[in-house]
Each structure stands twice: as structure tokens, then as C-alpha cells.
Amino acid sequence: MDFRLNDEQEMLRQMVADFADQILAPEVMKRDREGTFPHAEIAHAGELGLLGMIVPEEWGGAGLDTVSYAVALMEIARVCPSSAVTLSVSNSVCAYPIWRYGNDEQKERYLRPLATGKIIGGFCLTEAQAGSDATNQKTRAVRQGDHYVLNGTKVWVTNAHVGKVFIVMAVTDPQAARGGISAFIVTPDMPGFSFSAKEEKMGLRASCTSSVVLDDCLVPVANLLGHEGDGMRIPLNALDGGRIGIAAQAVGIAVGAHEEAVKYALERTAFGKPIAQHQAIAFQIADCATEIDAARLLTLRAASRRDEDHDRAGPEAAMAKLYASEMCNRVAYKAVQIHGGYGYSRDYAVERFYRDARVTSLYEGTSEVQRIVISRAVLAG
Missing domain, CATH: 2.40.110.10 (Butyryl-CoA Dehydrogenase, subunit A, domain 2)
Structure with missing residues (x-):
């Protein structure tokens, strides 16, 4: 079992990481303070194919697998979770159901502009x-x-x-x-x-x-x-992909918060040495790194399962979403704690990550709903 990304997935990850660091990062704090939508940055994402990641090339999309999609969202959320959810929703629960259930006329009229980044949904x-x-x-x-x-x-x-x-x-x-x-x-x-x-x-x-x-x-x-009465089949299937997207977003938020915490712990000194050398801090860093990796693997497993069968990834998607969302809240909390009083200041990124993390266990199915989905699958045998 190979847990590494293949060459194409790694190239995509690096491309998206560069986009996040160079295009999204410069004004991310300002956008958060002012509550302004990143119109130019999302348009740039569309030019890179990030608004049609999981749409086949014949309809203007990038034709990526779900694993690649999850990896891309992780990198975006590491820097700007707001942009990650914008892309996740447009891809997973707007473009995807039109591709999966729409007729050719609907795909040409609505899916192609979505997939090519001309519009979002x-x-x-x-x-x-x-x-x-x-x-x-x-x-x-x-x-x-x-x-x-x-x-x-x-x-x-x-x-x-x-x-x-x-x-x-x-x-x-x-x-x-x-x-x-x-x-x-x-x-x-x-x-x-x-x-x-x-x-x-x-x-x-x-x-x-x-x-x-x-x-x-x-x-x-x-x-x-689709047809009249198809309604719940369509959103429930789309939400399986959406939950993988939110899990990926949660992993990205946790990575961003953890990176800030590690950086701060190496720079901040107390009692004559960097606080990272104090066991109380080092153990928190170790726990967070372990939880992030576990959530990442759960998310990639769910994405791989969806690539195998678009109709059979529900339990895996629920597990990934449940664990990753609750994990990212724990990691963001510890990142603030490691920063001490500075973590409470809006001048530090961990304060923003802490606020952004909270919604991941609420939208596209609360943690309680994920536990219902998982328990039903387990009890059904």
C-alpha cells in the first residue's frame, strides 16, 4: 500500500501551494478583517482550472481525481480557508451534480462556464x-x-x-x-x-x-x-464529495495553524530557551502533528474510495469529515494556547484559523449527523 502522492498529484500540490502562498496569502488578513470576497484571486484560481477540478475535460474541466481535488483544497485552506470553501462548494455541490445528473444541454449552458472558471456556483x-x-x-x-x-x-x-x-x-x-x-x-x-x-x-x-x-x-x-423526485438522491451523493472537501479544508486549516505554532515555539524563549524545547509545548506539537497526519490519511482514503465508486463513499466521507473537523478545532485551540496572549490578538494568524476552524464541524453535516451515517453503516454490517 503506497501512501505517497503520484508524480502528477505532487506537481498539482506544488502548483496550488505556490498559488496559495503567492496569490492568496498577501491580503488574507485584510480580507478577513474587512469581510471582502477575493474576486481577483478566485478568478485566478479559475484560470488555473481550480473551479473545474473534478469535471471531465470534455466539459471544460481539469478531469482530476478526487484525491487530487482533496490535496488541492488542503493547500488552499492552509493559507485561506475562505477561498477553500468557495472552491469546494462550487466544485462539489454545484458543478458535480450538474455533471453527474444533468443532460447535455444543461452541461453546455451551466457546467462549462463553471468548469472553465468563468462563474462560480x-x-x-x-x-x-x-x-x-x-x-x-x-x-x-x-x-x-x-x-x-x-x-x-x-x-x-x-x-x-x-x-x-x-x-x-x-x-x-x-x-x-x-x-x-x-x-x-x-x-x-x-x-x-x-x-x-x-x-x-x-x-x-x-x-x-x-x-x-x-x-x-x-x-x-x-x-x-434529473427527474421529479430525484432530489434527495442528488444532494446526498453530492454531499459525500462535499464532505471530503470539508475534511480537506479542515486538514488545511490545521496545517496552517500548526505551522504558525511551530514557528512561534521555535522563536519564543522562556526560562532561557525556546519554548519548543519545553516538554509541555513539544508534546502538544507532537500530538497535533499526529492528529493532522491521521486526518489527512482518512481524507485521502475517502477520496480514493470515491474515485473507485461515486455511490459508495458515504461512510468513509463521514469518517473523514467527522475526524478532520474535530481535529482541526483541537489543533487550532492548541496553536492559540502555544502563542499565549499573542494568540488572542488579531495580528496573529492563529486567531483567524481558530475562528475559521469552528464551522468545519457544523456545515455540510454536523458531527452528530456524521456519527449517524457512520453508525448506520457499521450496524448494517
């Missing part, structure tokens, strides 16, 4: 009363002639205000099993589509998040993704 599943209980959807889609009329509100939509294509879940048959949910390709220029004010978030402040309001939103019948 988002995903509208969560509602005020439909978070972990995703089937409890209140958004309705009623067919009227050659359109569906959508009414409802989606919350916590990543890439709101900046995205040009959104996958929206809505109930088409309230009497059907699992809510009769269907998926639609919706764009902000459709009548009845609007965004609420941007959310003021604790972390990931350079990513755009808000609610999407659908008020008699007119969506052409041609924009139904």
Missing part, C-alpha cells in the same frame, strides 16, 4: 427548519406550463451574491416518500430570485454567505435536474 438545501433533518423541506415547486414556480427561503448559502448558478432543492410532491423533493438549476437573474443581506460570520469572513429568497421564482422546466 452554490447549493441551496438548508432551510430554517431543515438543517440536519434535510428532508423537512418547506420550499415548494409547482409546475405551471413550461415553468416551475418556486417559493421558499434557503439559508446559509455559500457563494451567495457572487455565484451565478445554484442547485436548489424544492418539494414537487408533498405526498411522496422522502418529501418528493426535486433539484433545479436556478440563476439569480430568474424572476423572483433574490439574496438577503450578507451574514456577519465568526469565521470564513472572506466567503459570501446569505439566504436565498424564492418568491414566485420562475424556473424553466428545462432546468429540472
Whole structure:
């Protein structure tokens, strides 16, 4: 069993690392303070093929495997977690379901611009009363002639205000099993589509998040993704890839925080020597390094499993997301602790990593939901 990246994956990792260090890093602290979206930097990412990583080349994508995708997100999140989630959402839960379930007309119209980096996309599943209980959807889609009329509100939509294509879940048959949910390709220029004010978030402040309001939103019948009633099959499959993306993001955040902690521990002196030479600090560094490596391997295993079978990676993705997200919160906490009082200052990167880490155990399925997925798989034998 070879745990090393192959030559192509290593070349990609280095290319993305250079992009993160040279393009994303210079203004990352400023973007966090001001809550500004990195338009130019994301456009640059699109030019590098990072907005179509898992889309086949025939549709304008890079045609990368999921392992390469995870490796790329780790490097981006190591520097700018906000950019990592922007890319993860557009790739995993917008472009991917259009590629997997869309027809050729939908792919040409919506997937190709996403994959070539001309636009970014988002995903509208969560509602005020439909978070972990995703089937409890209140958004309705009623067919009227050659359109569906959508009414409802989606919350916590990543890439709101900046995205040009959104996958929206809505109930088409309230009497059907699992809510009769269907998926639609919706764009902000459709009548009845609007965004609420941007959310003021604790972390990931350079990513755009808000609610999407659908008020008699007119969506052409041609924009139904798959068939009526396919809805939950589509997001659940997409979320397996999304959870691998969040796991990769969590690993990257942990690496970034840990690198800052190691650097500080080597420079800061106490009692006549660098604090890294004190066992109390050295053991924390060792524990963090071990946990990061374990999470990285879990994430790459889940990615490899998804490459083998796109429909059978659910438990592995849940394990990776669960462990990596909780690990990155522990590592970020210790990184702040190692910095002492300076870790509480916004002048130091660990404070930002600490805030950015918190959401990883919440979005695209809370830790509790991941444990449900894992336990069901284990108990089913």
C-alpha cells in the first residue's frame, strides 16, 4: 500500500501551494478583517482550472481525481480557508451534480462556464427548519406550463451574491416518500430570485454567505435536474464529495495553524530557551502533528474510495469529515494556547484559523449527523 502522492498529484500540490502562498496569502488578513470576497484571486484560481477540478475535460474541466481535488483544497485552506470553501462548494455541490445528473444541454449552458472558471456556483438545501433533518423541506415547486414556480427561503448559502448558478432543492410532491423533493438549476437573474443581506460570520469572513429568497421564482422546466423526485438522491451523493472537501479544508486549516505554532515555539524563549524545547509545548506539537497526519490519511482514503465508486463513499466521507473537523478545532485551540496572549490578538494568524476552524464541524453535516451515517453503516454490517 503506497501512501505517497503520484508524480502528477505532487506537481498539482506544488502548483496550488505556490498559488496559495503567492496569490492568496498577501491580503488574507485584510480580507478577513474587512469581510471582502477575493474576486481577483478566485478568478485566478479559475484560470488555473481550480473551479473545474473534478469535471471531465470534455466539459471544460481539469478531469482530476478526487484525491487530487482533496490535496488541492488542503493547500488552499492552509493559507485561506475562505477561498477553500468557495472552491469546494462550487466544485462539489454545484458543478458535480450538474455533471453527474444533468443532460447535455444543461452541461453546455451551466457546467462549462463553471468548469472553465468563468462563474462560480452554490447549493441551496438548508432551510430554517431543515438543517440536519434535510428532508423537512418547506420550499415548494409547482409546475405551471413550461415553468416551475418556486417559493421558499434557503439559508446559509455559500457563494451567495457572487455565484451565478445554484442547485436548489424544492418539494414537487408533498405526498411522496422522502418529501418528493426535486433539484433545479436556478440563476439569480430568474424572476423572483433574490439574496438577503450578507451574514456577519465568526469565521470564513472572506466567503459570501446569505439566504436565498424564492418568491414566485420562475424556473424553466428545462432546468429540472434529473427527474421529479430525484432530489434527495442528488444532494446526498453530492454531499459525500462535499464532505471530503470539508475534511480537506479542515486538514488545511490545521496545517496552517500548526505551522504558525511551530514557528512561534521555535522563536519564543522562556526560562532561557525556546519554548519548543519545553516538554509541555513539544508534546502538544507532537500530538497535533499526529492528529493532522491521521486526518489527512482518512481524507485521502475517502477520496480514493470515491474515485473507485461515486455511490459508495458515504461512510468513509463521514469518517473523514467527522475526524478532520474535530481535529482541526483541537489543533487550532492548541496553536492559540502555544502563542499565549499573542494568540488572542488579531495580528496573529492563529486567531483567524481558530475562528475559521469552528464551522468545519457544523456545515455540510454536523458531527452528530456524521456519527449517524457512520453508525448506520457499521450496524448494517
